[in-house]
Amino acid sequence: MADIAGKNGQREEFRVVGKPNKPGILSYAQASGVAKFGADYTAPDMLHAKFLRSPYAHAKINSINTEKAWRVPGVVDIVLWDDPDLMGLGGMPFGPPKSYLGNVAHQENQEVGAIVVAESEDACEEALRALEVDWEVLPFIVDLREGGTNPDLPVIRSPEDEGGGDMFGGRPSRPKEGNWSFTDKIEGDMAAGEAAADYVIEYDTNMPIFASLIPNATGSIAWWFDDPYHGPGKSLHIEGAVQRRGNIAQMYHVSNEKCVQEGLFHGGKYCDWSLRKSQEITPLLAKRTGRPVRCVNTREETFDFLMNQRLCHLRIGFTKEGLITFIDDQSIADGGRPGNSSFGTTGDMGYGPYYTLKCENISQRYKVVDTNTGMMYTSGQHCPFNWDTLTMGIHIIAEKLGMYPIDVARLNLHGPTSQKDTDRVPSFEYCLEEGKKLADWHWHPNRAKRLPDGRLHGASFRYQMCPRHAFSGYDCKLELRNGVVHLPTQGPCTGIYAVEANAMTVAEELGLEYEDISVDFDYRETFTPVGGGSDGTTASSWAMKECANILKEKILESAIRAANNPPPPSMFGGFGGGPKKENPLKGHTPDELDMIGGMVCLKSDPSQGMPLKQATSENLFATYSGRPPASLWSLGMGKMLDTMNTAYCEVAVDEDTGEVEILKLTVVADPGKVMRLTSLESQIDQVMFFSQGCQLLEEYVYDQHTGVRLNANMIDYKKPTPMDVPSVNRKFLESRAGNAAYGANGISHSLCNTHLIIIAIYNATGVWVDPPATPDKVLKALGKI
Amino acid sequence: MEEKKASVGARVTQEAAAGQAAAAINSMPAALTTFRCPLDGRVFASYADLVDHYNAEHPDSVVPITVNLTINGKNCEILLEPHWTLKQALQFKLGLTGAKHMCDRGACGSCTVIMDGRPILSCQILAAECEGFAIQTVEGIAADPKWKPLIDAYCKWDAMQCGYCTPGFLVTAKCLLDRNPHPTETEIKKALSGNICICGTYPRHSQAILEAAEIIGKEGN
Known part of the structure; x- marks a missing residue:
């Protein structure tokens, strides 16, 4: 739904919004190394804390003897799981209080049983080694395939270990069986779909684990201090729990006013907003010791999932023309350890690619397996996960029928309004047209093309609808103070350049430059530009646009007041001044004014005006609370299509070495409206970087005998380096069809994929390779080793 | 702990960031005036007193050492345990947080500093090994x-x-x-x-x- 309800949503001329190379508000702090992240903070007389972590994939602590640990020099406090201070901490207000820490670990390296506080990190670690822990090693599952197919495995989770669910739903639809939960979502008439099919294909897809998304080691430092200005009792200062100050305040029963957090920076908060224990525990430890306490995870302790593993088995029926008649998706999803986000399992099954098809016979039957692999917090970058299973199906159908995959996609994609709509989606058609040109798209059947150097050539294509669920409201405030427009916000700064888009929008609406807007960071402010979904940033800009127009009205009214009733000349005002120039706004009405080029001027003659600073001396406030209309996508849960993205990949595969080279990545996307060009381009680079990593390099390995993670570090878990990544050809369409500011809707992680490159390898070689397609796997798939 | 009034901030300009970087460099302690025991927090007036304290109270522990570093053109004397890395020294002894802790095993480059013209990983070198070398951090470049x-x-x-x-x-x-x-x-x-x-x-x-x-x-x- 285009931005029709908002002010100037249909604006045609843009001076500021969409322009490139506008430095981020805090970029200079980041580049200069003066930006402080949670792990950077220290305080005088600071103590350090470390959690005991499980060496086993699944184990229970029966007892801990702390005697030797207490003798380690520098140890100040040892807190065990059954300490009264931990009972009920951070828990729900109902039910019997549980220990914040617990004595059962459901994953190797999980915090469990004890916390040590000491004068140094070294002393913490020495004391942890000195703890005499009576471990009871329990059965574990880290092999999803085994866990999802063997009903005779020991049950690894008791009912009291179950997580409390999360915001993404994914409620079981059948009783739990051992380690398995079930969620079924069946629509349409599957039998009719089967009957209508001329062909049925079956294939398996392995969506691998993708991990270690957060660049900075998560952690915090906290202390308590006297603060009589905000009521009785100590106030809490915490750094490192960025944008979660309110949660910390709630956890420790202090008011928001008595909880201070100045830090703005947190790396890689790309849809992972959950706090880690190292970010939550320091206030308690500071209270117990009376000193500041710092607790920071190591990299090995920050290897959480961006995406859980999912094993998909697909059956797709289609006609001889290529029209899909039914989709039967039977997935085994890794439920991870207790508390794992259901977004990683079934939370995305209510929308996604299947609903972009004319075919209405869709069965999704997911088995969610309790495992001891790890934890996915909040949501992930690759969403919805089954987008790639459909993309694979489109390419398999194309291969079977001798069609172009793009034609198969076009045939099956429904129109903008519903699954019954047979019209073309304009955004899709544009993206295809431009994408084929930019990618120099020449499709060929599998194994049909060799490059001059003898390597096999492969290509792939993927369309993608941006999932959007920005239902968040925004509480915006703008202030004109001494002639300068201030945009106060609590931040944060996490890498998405959200407040920059806000500032550009305000500048656009007020006839100012981006640099004119003073973005004031203050943890006490209510406005945060971050919202849910890919459209969050642009949705906050929509709200800020409304706020800017309210401020504009006030400025124009104020300017008229000042023009018609100028303050009397002061006794000091006349020196050297001569006769004052007549105010050109005098005698006009606010409706006759505009703000252009930093001036308040007449609409009819913009040369007649005054600089903003002179037009009014009043301090003015504007507030706006609200959110844009819901996106078409969210209204239709994927069944209504407005904006679209397409990606294209070409690879070369060396049959002798198994090496895969990405020759070209191309993205043509429709963000609705480009808000901030430079970072939008970078987002495309980022999602392709993610995609490349999980398809060619990144693999999370467990010791199947012990359940221990073998490569939770940055040497053995390979992220792409600058030498690995190809440049990405990109082009943007501005259909203005999104629901947020000026018809924008963002793109964010929606273009991340797990199989674009894998499909290109399939096109090159004719065989499927499980990601990551490392040379050994390619050679194995080719039958060469 | 006393609380300073929480600050608020606006857009960070190049000049402001450079100023903050320069201020961080200026704040680095030039010479040790007190010697704090890292094991129990007791503070001593001289290094000899600290050594005596170790001999008496922590006979099994390694005595901290004093190290003279040249960081961003400024000479700094610090007290640290011999196994501390340059990264630890920069953050916890000198207050420079531009070199970042990420992988802690030389795989990511986030803690890179320059030693005598060559990029090095500050998480992989002992601070004690850096004596006599000119170290430049991102703060020095920014300033x-x-x-x-x-x-x-x-x-x-x-x-x-x-x-x-x-x-x-x-x-x-x-x-x-x-x-x-x-x-x-x-x-x-x-x-x-x-x-x-x-x-x-x-x-x-x-x-x-x-x-x-x-x-x-x-x-x-």
């Missing part, structure tokens, strides 16, 4: 007007998203430009290949460094 074009270009091209790894990249880039004022894109990629950005900003670094090289070259002429 030096000569490198303003590099910082400007990084900001202009969004060569950062979350910004955590950015100082490590920038230090490596400066080191590259020191020895190769006009690098090609391939040379830039090679130079930066030891730096990992989890946000995937790599193409932006090349753009920024190429632009900065051109500007610095013109200014030099």
